[in-house]
Amino acid sequence: MIQNHARPPRASRLSPLRALPPWSLVAAGVLAGGLLGGGYGTLRAPQYTATSYVVAVPGERSDTATALGFAQAYGRVATQDAVLADAQAPAGVPMATLRESVRTATSPDAPMVAVSATAPRPAQAADMANAVAGALTRHANAAEAATRVQLLQFTRAVRPTEPASPSAGVTGLVGASAGGLLGALALLVRPKRRPEEEAVRATVPGPAVAADAHGRL
Incomplete structure (x- = not known):
């Protein structure tokens, strides 16, 4: 006897921005900005x-x-x-x-x-x-x-002993601050989950629950 098992409704795929935790956008912006700023300060010739x-x-x-x-x-x-x-x-x-x-x-x-x-x-x-x-x-x-x-x-002008251009540490801090600000702005404009997506996620059983139910059939 063939049993028909009702397939659970398929959850809507969330966009990457919706799936990420809120703090990750700010952290990613700080990290990327710090790396770019520090790299610029390191590679740029001193002035x-x-x-x-x-x-x-x-x-x-x-x-x-x-x-x-x-x-x-x-x-x-x-x-x-x-x-x-x-x-x-x-x-x-x-x-x-x-x-x-x-x-x-x-x-x-x-x-x-x-x-x-x-x-x-x-x-x-x-x-x-x-x-x-x-x-x-x-x-x-x-x-x-x-x-x-x-x-x-x-x-008369004398030869300067120290460069006037910012160091790699300073440009790294500036880049990290700018990256964190952009991450915070992206967090503000991040699309929120729709009510129907929350309802689908609530009705779809987790992997352990689904496997247990399938074993009892």
């Missing part, structure tokens, strides 16, 4: 930054306020092509490299301009900063008769 300072000094029939105003203007002029073209020979690099690597900063309280250069070698960074500061000084002093302000080199 060094050197800074040279020039100061604007008022001349005859001038004052400190005038010197301060010209210092602000010289801070913007320092990265212009006219100055960089004169600096490329003593710096030993093309003008395009100076344009990408040199930055300036000024103070609202002091007539001083900081010329910073970043390079993969400490000596190159110092050479670029000093070359641009020297070229800026020459350009500014060529118009001293009209501006009544003289630009002097306050301090």
Whole structure:
């Protein structure tokens, strides 16, 4: 006599995101972000930054306020092509490299301009900063008769002893934080189980229960 056994309803297959426990998304994001960030910090060549300072000094029939105003203007002029073209020979690099690597900063309280250069070698960074500061000084002093302000080199850039770029540990922590944040966002948008899926999972017997029932038949 052939017995017909009723087949249990087939459970709907859950998507991988629904099947994973909630904390796994955050943990995976932290792990992946930490590995990527640490790897980037390890493989990326260190960058060094050197800074040279020039100061604007008022001349005859001038004052400190005038010197301060010209210092602000010289801070913007320092990265212009006219100055960089004169600096490329003593710096030993093309003008395009100076344009990408040199930055300036000024103070609202002091007539001083900081010329910073970043390079993969400490000596190159110092050479670029000093070359641009020297070229800026020459350009500014060529118009001293009209501006009544003289630009002097306050301090020369020296070779940095430590890289300015973040270490592998720092980039790893940043990557882990970003990965954890993305994992938390994925957890928030993760699709929830539908009521019918929960009902199917509740009605489907576990492997041990199914085997025991089949043995009694």
